Amino acid sequence: MDVELQLTVENLLARYVHALDDNRLEDWPSFFLEKGRYRITTAENYERGLPLSIIYADSRAMLADRVSALRHANIYEAQRYRHTVSSTLVERVDASTARATSNFQAVRIMRTGESILFASGRYLDRIRLNAKAPCFEEKIVVIDSRSVDTLLAIPL
Amino acid sequence: MSTVPAARAWPAEGLGRVPYWIYQDEDIYRREQERIYYGDTWNFLGLDAELPEKGDFKTTFVGEMPVVVTRDEKGTLNCFENRCAHRGALLCLKDRGNVKEIACVYHNWTYDLAGNLTSVAFRRGVKGQGGMPEDAEPGSHAPRKFRVTTFSGLVFATLSETMPPFERYVGPEVAAKIRRVMKAPVKVLGGYSQVLPSNWKLYFENVKDTYHASLLHLFFSTFRLNRLEQRGGVIVGGDGGSHVSFTMMKADSSGDEYEKAGMRSVSGGYRLEAPQMLESVDEFGDGVTLQILTVFPGFVLQQIMNCLAVRQVLPKGVAGTELVWTAFGYVSDDERMTELRLKQSNLVGPAGYISLEDGAVTGFVQRGVAGASARASVVEMGGRGVESNESRVTETSVRGLWQQYRRHMGL
Numbered sequence: 001m002d003v004e005l006q007l008t009v010e011n012l013l014a015r016y017v018h019a020l021d022d023n024r025l026e027d028w029p030s031f032f033l034e035k036g037r038y039r040i041t042t043a044e045n046y047e048r049g050l051p052l053s054i055i056y057a058d059s060r061a062m063l064a065d066r067v068s069a070l071r072h073a074n075i076y077e078a079q080r081y082r083h084t085v086s087s088t089l090v091e092r093v094d095a096s097t098a099r100a101t102s103n104f105q106a107v108r109i110m111r112t113g114e115s116i117l118f119a120s121g122r123y124l125d126r127i128r129l130n131a132k133a134p135c136f137e138e139k140i141v142v143i144d145s146r147s148v149d150t151l152l153a154i155p156l
Numbered sequence: 157m158s159t160v161p162a163a164r165a166w167p168a169e170g171l172g173r174v175p176y177w178i179y180q181d182e183d184i185y186r187r188e189q190e191r192i193y194y195g196d197t198w199n200f201l202g203l204d205a206e207l208p209e210k211g212d213f214k215t216t217f218v219g220e221m222p223v224v225v226t227r228d229e230k231g232t233l234n235c236f237e238n239r240c241a242h243r244g245a246l247l248c249l250k251d252r253g254n255v256k257e258i259a260c261v262y263h264n265w266t267y268d269l270a271g272n273l274t275s276v277a278f279r280r281g282v283k284g285q286g287g288m289p290e291d292a293e294p295g296s297h298a299p300r301k302f303r304v305t306t307f308s309g310l311v312f313a314t315l316s317e318t319m320p321p322f323e324r325y326v327g328p329e330v331a332a333k334i335r336r337v338m339k340a341p342v343k344v345l346g347g348y349s350q351v352l353p354s355n356w357k358l359y360f361e362n363v364k365d366t367y368h369a370s371l372l373h374l375f376f377s378t379f380r381l382n383r384l385e386q387r388g389g390v391i392v393g394g395d396g397g398s399h400v401s402f403t404m405m406k407a408d409s410s411g412d413e414y415e416k417a418g419m420r421s422v423s424g425g426y427r428l429e430a431p432q433m434l435e436s437v438d439e440f441g442d443g444v445t446l447q448i449l450t451v452f453p454g455f456v457l458q459q460i461m462n463c464l465a466v467r468q469v470l471p472k473g474v475a476g477t478e479l480v481w482t483a484f485g486y487v488s489d490d491e492r493m494t495e496l497r498l499k500q501s502n503l504v505g506p507a508g509y510i511s512l513e514d515g516a517v518t519g520f521v522q523r524g525v526a527g528a529s530a531r532a533s534v535v536e537m538g539g540r541g542v543e544s545n546e547s548r549v550t551e552t553s554v555r556g557l558w559q560q561y562r563r564h565m566g567l
Contacts, residue, residue, distance in 0.1 A: 040507065041346070042346075042348050044251070044347075044348075045346040045347070045348070048346075050344065050345060050346035050347075051345055051346060051494070051498055052345045052346025052347065052348070052483045052498065052501060053346075053498065053501065054348060054505055054506060054507045055502060055507045056498055056499060056501065056502055057430075057502075058499075059430055061429035061430035062429075062430040062433070064429050064430075065428045065429050065430055065433075066502075068429075069375060069509055072374075073374040073375045073509070074374070074375065074509065074512060074513060075372060075374070075513045075516065075517070076512060076513065076516050077516060146347070146348055146349055147348065147349040147350065147351050147478070148348065148349070148350050148351070148506035148507075149350075149351050149353075150350070150351065150352060150353055150506070150515045150516060150519060151350070151506050151507070151512040151513075151515035151516055152506045152507040152512070153507070153512060
C-alpha cells in the first residue's frame with residue numbers, strides 16, 4: 001500500500017469536512033480545481049444511471065455562487081453538520097491523479113437542539129495530486145437514501 | 157389537555173380565513189383519506205414514461221394507501237391497492253421493476269398485472285387434507301382497483317365511479333397549460349424525495365401562493381426572475397383546487413417597486429460568478445419563463461425556465477408530508493439541452509436555490525400555530541373570492557384550494 005498517498009487523501013478529506021463543520025463555507029470551493037465538478041445525488045439515481053443531482057456544479061465559480069446564496073439569499077434555520085469519514089479506499093490512476101471511495105455520515109444539529117443522522121453515503125472522489133495542494137477534480141456525493149429531511153442547505 | 161377546539165366549524169368570514177386546527181386534527185386527517193384521496197379526486201401516480209415496457213411496475217401511494225401501478229401485457233396501465241386479499245400483506249416490496257405476475261411473499265397468493273387474484277396456494281389442500289371450503293370466495297377481499305387515466309403523459313387514478321374525465325375535472329385552461337409543458341414524449345432525468353415537517357395542505361397552499369414567491373425567495377428577485385411587476389397571472393381551474401401561475405420574464409424588469417418599499421428581497425450587490433446556469437431557452441415560444449401548475453389534491457407540474465419536473469404531494473400523518481420529485485426532459489433533447497436542465501435543477505429540490513425555503517417555511521407555520529388551534533390565518537390578498545387574476549399579488553388560488561377542500565370535506 002502507498003501509505004503516503006493514503007495519508008494525503010485522508011488528510012484532504014479531513015480538512016474538507018472540518019471546513020464544512022466549522023462553518024468555513026468560503027473555503028469550500030478552494031478544495032476543488034477551477035474546473036472541478038461537484039454533485040450530490042441519491043444511490044437510486046446513481047445506480048439507475050440517471051443524471052439528476054440534488055446539487056450540481058462544474059466549476060469553482062458555481063460552488064462560490066452556492067456559498068454566497070447560502071450567506072446572502074437563502075432562508076433556512078441555523079444548523080450545522082458533524083461529518084464522520086471512514087473506510088477510505090485509495091487507488092492511484094497516474095502520477096498526478098488518484099481515485100478514492102469513502103463512507104461518510106453527517107449528523108445535523110439544529111438550533112432547536114435536535115440532532116439527527118441527516119445523511120449517510122459515499123464520497124466518490126477523483127483527486128489531483130500535483131496542484132498547489134491536493135484537491136478534488138471531481139467529488140460525487142452519493143447519499144444512501146432517496147429522501148432528504150426538510151432541506152439540504154450546507155453541502156455534504 | 158387537548159389543543160383541538162370542540163367546534164369544527166369553518167370561520168364565519170369564509171374563504172378569507174383558514175382555521176389552524178385544519179393542519180392539526182387527527183379526525184380531519186382521517187376524514188381526508190376517505191373523502192379526498194379515496195373519494196372524488198384524480199390522484200397523481202407518476203409519468204407514463206416511468207413504465208415504458210409491458211410488465212413494468214412501480215409502487216407509490218394514494219393518500220396513505222399503498223398502491224401498485226403496472227403496465228400489463230396489453231400495454232394498459234393499472235393501479236390497485238398494494239395489499240394481499242388474504243392477510244393484507246404488501247404485495248410489492250420494491251420501488252419499481254418488471255414482472256409477469258405478482259405473488260404475495262407471505263402465502264404465495266398470486267395476482268395478474270391488473271390486480272386480479274389468479275391463484276391461491278393449496279386452495280384444494282394437499283392429498284385431500286386441508287385447503288379452503290368449497291364455498292370460499294378468496295377474491296372477495298381483493299385489493300381495491302383504481303380507474304386510471306393518462307393525460308398528456310401524466311398518470312392519475314381514482315376510486316370513484318362517478319368522476320368526470322380529467323380534463324373536465326381541472327378545466328380547459330389548466331388542461332391547456334398541462335399540454336403546453338407535456339408537448340412531446342418525455343424522458344426521466346431522475347428523482348428524489350423530500351420529507352417536510354408539516355401538514356400536506358401547508359405545502360399545497362405554498363405552491364399555490366404566488367404572493368410569497370418574490371418575498372421569501374431572494375434568489376428569484378435579486379436576479380429579476382420573478383418580480384411581481386413583471387407580466388404574468390393566475391388561473392384558477394376546476395372546482396378551485398387546480399391552478400396555474402405564470403410569469404413572463406424581461407417585461408417591466410426595470411420596475412423599482414421593491415426598492416421603494418425597502419423590502420428584504422432586494423439587498424443589492426449580489427451577483428452570480430457563474431450566471432450561465434440562468435441562460436434559459438424559450439423552448440415554448442411564448443416568453444413564459446415560469447409556470448407552476450397544481451391539480452387537487454396532490455399534483456404539481458413545474459416549468460422554471462428549462463427545469464421541468466412533476467411533484468407528488470403525499471400525506472404522512474398530520475404533521476408530515478413527503479414530496480416526491482421527478483425531473484424530466486424531452487426524448488428529443490440533445491446533450492446541451494439536457495446539461496442546461498441539469499444545471500437549472502440547482503433551483504429546485506431539497507437544495508434548490510428557490511425550493512429549499514419552501515421546505516423550511518411550511519414547517520415554520522406548523523410549529524408557529526402549535527398553540528393556536530382556535531385561531532385562523534388571514535388570506536385576503538386580492539380579495540375574498542376565487543377568480544383568475546392578472547396580478548400575482550393575490551391569494552386567489554389559495555382560496556380556491558379551500559373552496560374545493562371544503563366541498564369534499566363537508567366543512
